[in-house]
Amino acid sequence: MLRSTVLLRQPLTRRVTAQCMRPTTSSWRAYSTSSHKTNSGTPSFAAMLAVASMGFAAYSMLIKSREGQAMPRRQGAGQGEQQSSAEPLKKVQEHEQPGQPIPAFSSDEVTVVFVLGGPGAGKGTQCENLKRDYGFVHLSAGDLLRAEQKRPESKYGELINHYIREGLIVPMEVTIALLENAMKEAMETSKSTRFLIDGFPRKMDQAIKFEEVVVPSKVVLYFECPEEVMLKRLLKRGESSGRIDDNIESIKKRFNVFTETSFPVIEAFEKQNKVKKVHCDQPVENVYKEVKTVFDTMFANDKN
Numbered sequence: 187m188l189r190s191t192v193l194l195r196q197p198l199t200r201r202v203t204a205q206c207m208r209p210t211t212s213s214w215r216a217y218s219t220s221s222h223k224t225n226s227g228t229p230s231f232a233a234m235l236a237v238a239s240m241g242f243a244a245y246s247m248l249i250k251s252r253e254g255q256a257m258p259r260r261q262g263a264g265q266g267e268q269q270s271s272a273e274p275l276k277k278v279q280e281h282e283q284p285g286q287p288i289p290a291f292s293s294d295e296v297t298v299v300f301v302l303g304g305p306g307a308g309k310g311t312q313c314e315n316l317k318r319d320y321g322f323v324h325l326s327a328g329d330l331l332r333a334e335q336k337r338p339e340s341k342y343g344e345l346i347n348h349y350i351r352e353g354l355i356v357p358m359e360v361t362i363a364l365l366e367n368a369m370k371e372a373m374e375t376s377k378s379t380r381f382l383i384d385g386f387p388r389k390m391d392q393a394i395k396f397e398e399v400v401v402p403s404k405v406v407l408y409f410e411c412p413e414e415v416m417l418k419r420l421l422k423r424g425e426s427s428g429r430i431d432d433n434i435e436s437i438k439k440r441f442n443v444f445t446e447t448s449f450p451v452i453e454a455f456e457k458q459n460k461v462k463k464v465h466c467d468q469p470v471e472n473v474y475k476e477v478k479t480v481f482d483t484m485f486a487n488d489k490n
């Protein structure tokens with residue numbers, strides 16, 4: 187059984203240090219949970235206004251749509267109505283009622299591995315290997331957001347586009363709903379119950395909410411990689427990815443957001459002894475050897 191999410195519920199102001207998690211490469215910045223801000227990670231005033239108003243609109247819609255709603259009973263995997271991705275916020279609103287939230291899935295039945303690490307560390311590459319060899323479903327939060335952004339009927343296209351370009355973290359209501367919908371769909375279509383959640387959670391509130399309303403994670407795979415290596419990989423990827431954030435300006439912002447906001451999530455999971463660290467500054471095959479060691483140990487006799 188998993189340990190509870192006690193640590194994740196501790197006040198976020200609590201200063202956590204996990205020396206073992208800190209990068210050792212001298213040229214890589216020191217990770218700290220203190221909240222210093224850097225200019226390169228700060229959007230312009232106009233951009234902030236735009237983000238604030240878009241974010242406010244999304245939250246207003248969420249709150250408005252909750253009004254007069256009775257508390258629905260959460261349903262297990264493979265049951266209940268199919269949730270269209272047309273309205274991702276609807277999914278989370280079900281959880282946002284007073285009282286103790288009920289996770290959508292039981293961690294006895296559904297296995298979630300969070301795959302975390304800086305941009306370009308190689309998460310997606312290794313997830314595809316794991317999908318092939320271990321039968322996990324690979325859900326990239328970034329890919330789900332990009333698909334939602336491109337969906338013509340989406341209300342959140344512009345909002346997602348802005349957040350991704352600025353390297354900022356999209357409000358969790360959107361991302362959690364997309365993830366839960368995708369999990370549900372995979373369970374219904376392929377009866378899969380093992381998930382690699384790639385690039386999520388990137389923020390404490392996302393981690394807490396997902397484990398409360400979807401399912402607690404089993405393990406966190408942390409892809410440790412020096413910044414200069416990630417930078418090189420991202421610039422190379424940017425030559426053909428067509429991604430609006432694989433450019434030097436966006437990359438710098440993403441690095442700052444990772445250091446200041448996402449790395450503390452990894453530290454918090456480390457305090458729960460959930461983190462398995464993989465060294466990514468080596469060829470793909472060698473990284474995968476490390477990843478396989480973790481999975482062979484963790485899931486050798488696991489039926490989930």
Ligand SMILES: Nc1ncnc2c1ncn2[C@@H]1O[C@H](COP(=O)(O)OP(=O)(O)O)[C@@H](O)[C@H]1O
Pocket residue numbers: 303304305306307308309310311312419420422423466467468469470471473
């Ligand atoms: N170990 C590795 N060595 C060299 N290049 C890699 C390695 N792992 C991934 N890449 C390449 O680096 C880029 C970023 O990898 P990706 O898996 O997309 O990272 P992430 O999902 O963490 O952003 C891709 O172009 C990928 O082909």
Ligand SMILES: O=c1ccn([C@@H]2O[C@H](COP(=O)(O)OP(=O)(O)O)[C@@H](O)[C@H]2O)c(=O)[nH]1
Pocket residue numbers: 304305306309326327328329331349350351352353354355356357361384385386387388431440
């Ligand atoms: O849970 C998530 C995952 C991704 N993103 C956004 O999507 C971008 C790209 O994330 P992805 O995981 O696809 O790429 P990576 O940065 O790991 O290369 C991030 O910078 C964020 O703007 C987000 O807001 N929430």
